[in-house]
Amino acid sequence: xxxxxxxxxxxxxxxxxxxxxxxxxxxxxxxxxxxxxxxxxxxxxxxxxxxxxxxxxxxxxxxxxxxxxxxxxxxxxxxxxxxxxxxxxxxxxxxxxxxxxxxxxxxxxxxxxxxxxxxxxxxxxxxxxxxxxxxxxx
Amino acid sequence: xxxxxxxxxxxxxxxxxxxxxxxxxxxxxxxxxxxxxxxxxxxxxxxxxxxxxxxxxxxxxxxxxxxxxxxxxxxxxxxxxxxxxxxxxxxxxxxxxxxxxxxxxxxxxxxxxxxxxxxxxxxxxxxxxxxxxxxxxxxxx
Numbered sequence: 001x002x003x004x005x006x007x008x009x010x011x012x013x014x015x016x017x018x019x020x021x022x023x024x025x026x027x028x029x030x031x032x033x034x035x036x037x038x039x040x041x042x043x044x045x046x047x048x049x050x051x052x053x054x055x056x057x058x059x060x061x062x063x064x065x066x067x068x069x070x071x072x073x074x075x076x077x078x079x080x081x082x083x084x085x086x087x088x089x090x091x092x093x094x095x096x097x098x099x100x101x102x103x104x105x106x107x108x109x110x111x112x113x114x115x116x117x118x119x120x121x122x123x124x125x126x127x128x129x130x131x132x133x134x135x136x137x138x
Numbered sequence: 139x140x141x142x143x144x145x146x147x148x149x150x151x152x153x154x155x156x157x158x159x160x161x162x163x164x165x166x167x168x169x170x171x172x173x174x175x176x177x178x179x180x181x182x183x184x185x186x187x188x189x190x191x192x193x194x195x196x197x198x199x200x201x202x203x204x205x206x207x208x209x210x211x212x213x214x215x216x217x218x219x220x221x222x223x224x225x226x227x228x229x230x231x232x233x234x235x236x237x238x239x240x241x242x243x244x245x246x247x248x249x250x251x252x253x254x255x256x257x258x259x260x261x262x263x264x265x266x267x268x269x270x271x272x273x274x275x276x277x278x279x
Contacts, residue, residue: 004191006164011192013157014169014241015199019210021150022143024200027214030279031141033270042147047244049151050158054249057159067166074166075250076237081257088236089243093262095228097269099217102240103233104171106226107193108200109213116215120226127230128172129179135234136180 003069015108021046024109026100033097158246161192170242171196172233216279232262 022028023046032043066072096102101109101120109117158169165188167174178189204211217225233239236258238247243262247255273279 003165004187007161007167007188008191008195010157010161010164010169011195011197012199012202013153013160013195014171014192015196016203017150017153017155017157017199019150019200019203020153020207021147022210023150024210025213027216028141030216030270033266034274035267036271037274040141042141042143045144045147046151046154047240049148050155050245051151051249053152053155054158054245057155058162058246058249061159061163064163067162068164070164070166072166073162074168076168076247076252076254078237078254079252081254084235085237085254085258086261088232088234089238089258089261090232090265091228092232092236092239093265094269095225095230095232096240096262097266098228098273099222099225100215101225102171102229103175104196104239104241106229107171107175107196111197111201112204112211113213113215116218116222117213120222123223123226124230125175125179127227128176128234131231131234132176132180 006069014104017046017050018105018108021049023102024105024113026105029100029102029105030097033100154241154245155249158241158249168242168246170238170246172239173237173242176234221278236262 018024023043029043031038031040062073099120103124106121106124110121161167161169174189174192178186178193200211238258243255243258248259
């Protein structure tokens with residue numbers, strides 16, 4: 001039970017961080033992307049803070065041979081820049097800009113943000129399931 | 139810039155970073171939400187429990203913060219209706235096709251100095267900014 005409990009704590013901290021930083025607030029995200037308008041650069045500090053901690057922390061953690069509760073580290077190995085990477089990121093950015101929500105904040109906001117958060121998250125989940133089903137069959 | 143909140147933003151960011159580091163230290167996994175969610179939803183996979191407990195924590199984290207600071211749970215949705223659904227579909231397809239989102243590419247991948255993640259981050263930042271620019275010009279948002 002150590003593995004699921006530790007990932008629960010990680011999720012709790014992640015959801016807490018999204019809330020403290022206001023990433024869960026779509027209008028805050030949209031004003032970050034609105035660089036030619038009434039720009040609010042706050043969210044650059046979210047990514048900055050997260051990057052500094054992760055950059056240092058990963059270097060310390062990955063010096064170990066294995067993680068605490070698993071047999072190995074699972075790190076992405078791909079290095080190629082292909083069309084799906086760029087096309088996927090581009091589509092994601094359009095959706096992110098339209099709604100002010102990305103997957104983490106969408107999930108984190110389902111318990112308190114009302115109908116719009118539920119509609120967005122349910123649609124996102126159904127789309128992901130459909131996309132994965134189609135990819136598995138092709 | 140009247141709503142500039144750099145301190146709470148950096149503090150929340152540091153919490154997200156700590157979460158990513160702890161997930162790597164304990165489970166050896168990248169804290170990419172679209173990847174964790176995608177794997178949790180895919181039927182024939184054995185390693186699902188850790189994904190679901192992570193996602194449960196993700197949903198409960200805001201409520202815990204809200205106990206101490208209820209104002210953090212007051213949020214605004216500038217986009218509603220059909221446009222919100224279109225956005226959710228684009229986010230769903232885009233993150234699966236591009237293998238990551240703001241957390242997986244933006245935080246974890248860039249922290250590993252991955253070129254794929256840097257390209258993905260620059261791409262979704264650019265299209266995000268352009269989308270808001272165009273929507274504002276059209277009178278939406």
